[in-house]
Amino acid sequence: MAALEKQGIDTPTEVQQAVLPQAHKDLQVCAETGSGKTLAYLLPMLQQLLTQPAPNTATRALILVPTRELARQVYKDCKAFTDMNTLEVGVLTGGEEFKYQAAMLRKNPEVLVATTGRLVDHLKRETVDLSDLEFLVLDEADRMLDMGFAEDMDLILQRSRTQRRTYLLSATLHHQGVQRIAGSWLIDADEITTQSVQDAHGFIRQQRILADDNAHKDRLLVWLLANESYDKAIVFVNRRDEVDRLADFLRQHRDGVAALHGDMTQDERNYVLQQVRLGKRNILVATDVAARGLDVEGMDLVVNYDLARKGDEYVHRIGRTGRAGRHGLAIALIAAHEWNLKATIERYQQQTLEPRTIEGLKAKYQGPKKVKSSGKVAGKKKKPAGKKSPYGQKKGTGKKSASKTTSKSSSPQRKPKAAGNLMDGDGFAPIKRKK
Structure with missing residues (x-):
């Protein structure tokens, strides 16, 4: 007591x-x-x-x-x-x-x-x-x-x-x-x-920013660390060599940057964490070695430079902020190859990441094209009448083809065949088959 x-x-x-x-x-x-x-x-x-x-x-x-x-x-x-x-x-x-x-x-x-x-x-x-x-x-x-x-x-x-x-x-x-x-x-x-990891973190605001490549992520990260309000920030990456590269890059733009990964000796790791806790370093670039057991007061900002490979690891990463009723911000930088992983994490925690764009740093990649409710891909042009589709079926245009569809079914529109509309697991971009 x-x-x-x-x-x-x-x-x-x-x-x-x-x-x-x-x-x-x-x-x-x-x-x-x-x-x-x-x-x-x-x-x-x-x-x-x-x-x-x-x-x-x-x-x-x-x-x-x-x-x-x-x-x-x-x-x-x-x-x-x-x-x-x-x-x-x-x-x-x-x-x-x-x-x-x-x-x-x-x-x-x-x-x-x-x-x-x-x-x-x-x-x-x-x-x-x-x-x-x-x-x-x-x-x-x-x-x-x-x-x-x-x-x-x-x-x-x-x-x-x-x-x-x-x-x-x-x-x-x-x-x-x-x-x-x-x-x-x-x-x-x-x-x-008391609360499963799938439940939303009520005190953590979760955002995602689209990026074209790592060079673009570098610029986004520099902007975030310069413009967000935080006492301490942690940046997660997936590879140890990337920790050193990114830490060296950030030191060219900001002071107080430290690195933490599994290849460091225990004395080095203890020293780094002590420096962060004392406030002598306020930006930590780390692998998942810091995702669990790191309780540092004032950790207001978490940036997933690389997206976590699993839903529970993502939850533990962002859990470095928003602790004990305090508010925090978690931002994920999403490249094209990470989109489906993002969707998996959103399903895991049953919460959608809030989309965000930074003026002047907007990505060319804007996510996969979504599908209309009818099942057709948005923006896909119809083929001229009489031309064969890649699947060997003739397609017509105009009222004539529409009347044929109506005569064969009571529904106003026939559902597209599965072979012509293969979707990925999240219902986004079509997968094109070769002729």
């Missing part, structure tokens, strides 16, 4: 109100990013460790996370409480020396925050003991499965104490792998859902 008061927290969030009364049993929790999920499982876990001391045991609580950044964030949140009592917390992530981590483990911290791969490395070296585990938390289990850690997670389960409490937190409870884990790892678990 003293730690909560020190942080200025006096009212539980929606997910905390739902989880705390049920925390005595296994739970499967789905809630939006920035909703307070971390404290929802930390508070009941730490409370039991305090009220039921067990000084001669190994690690009593394990929190598994997918990324180093999320591990550091959870460790920081947990340490804010353990600093106020006798409990100890440790963190295991890649990018750090084994010998230092082994020394930390010998101090036998009650709580351990770890990334999956590094924890498995320590299990194989027999430097960590999970036989006394009372709590197992899988934070963002869907992401760990997507990263290919299913076998590692099974190994961790085999080394863990059977009688324990398990909390599974996931952005997508319908994820097939998550359901498999829930069925084998959890016992009589309650499902708690």
Whole structure:
């Protein structure tokens, strides 16, 4: 309670109100990013460790996370409480020396925050003991499965104490792998859902701007960073080499640009995030390594330079802003090859991105041509009478052909044949067949 008061927290969030009364049993929790999920499982876990001391045991609580950044964030949140009592917390992530981590483990911290791969490395070296585990938390289990850690997670389960409490937190409870884990790892678990990722982010305004190519995206990005109002901004790209290129390009136009990707050492990544949190850098160019676990106050603007490859990753990206009831702006730069992906993301979150155009930087690409309700492509000219179509049918024009159609069907107009009007999955541009 003293730690909560020190942080200025006096009212539980929606997910905390739902989880705390049920925390005595296994739970499967789905809630939006920035909703307070971390404290929802930390508070009941730490409370039991305090009220039921067990000084001669190994690690009593394990929190598994997918990324180093999320591990550091959870460790920081947990340490804010353990600093106020006798409990100890440790963190295991890649990018750090084994010998230092082994020394930390010998101090036998009650709580351990770890990334999956590094924890498995320590299990194989027999430097960590999970036989006394009372709590197992899988934070963002869907992401760990997507990263290919299913076998590692099974190994961790085999080394863990059977009688324990398990909390599974996931952005997508319908994820097939998550359901498999829930069925084998959890016992009589309650499902708690406060808001799925498909629900609209009420505090985030989502826009899309069409672009012709990366050169055009570069110009759009420079304009946005110069003209939008924000305290801090994050720019997401899909490739690590593109992070470095884009960061170098932006430094020619603006100060305070930092880069973050998976090829950097852990010390470099920690330094970059610290610089952003302190406000010494206010523009971060990053891969999806920053999409989860990055909670930076004042992150008002998110720009998807490259569109996320999956709907849930898009949701986690834009979730870096609009956190804890604050308003944010998320802008996606859409090239021609990303249009269908944009449509997929819109269907995933059941929300349409607001179209926007910047004066003087309007793209030549304006999206695929839409289809009229009759099924014909807008603007398509009719062929002269007597000429054959590419499909071997003669087409006529005028009243004569219209009367033939009416005589064969009670409907005023015959539907076009599927062969002549093949559409893509979103009902847009026709796919032309060769003769």
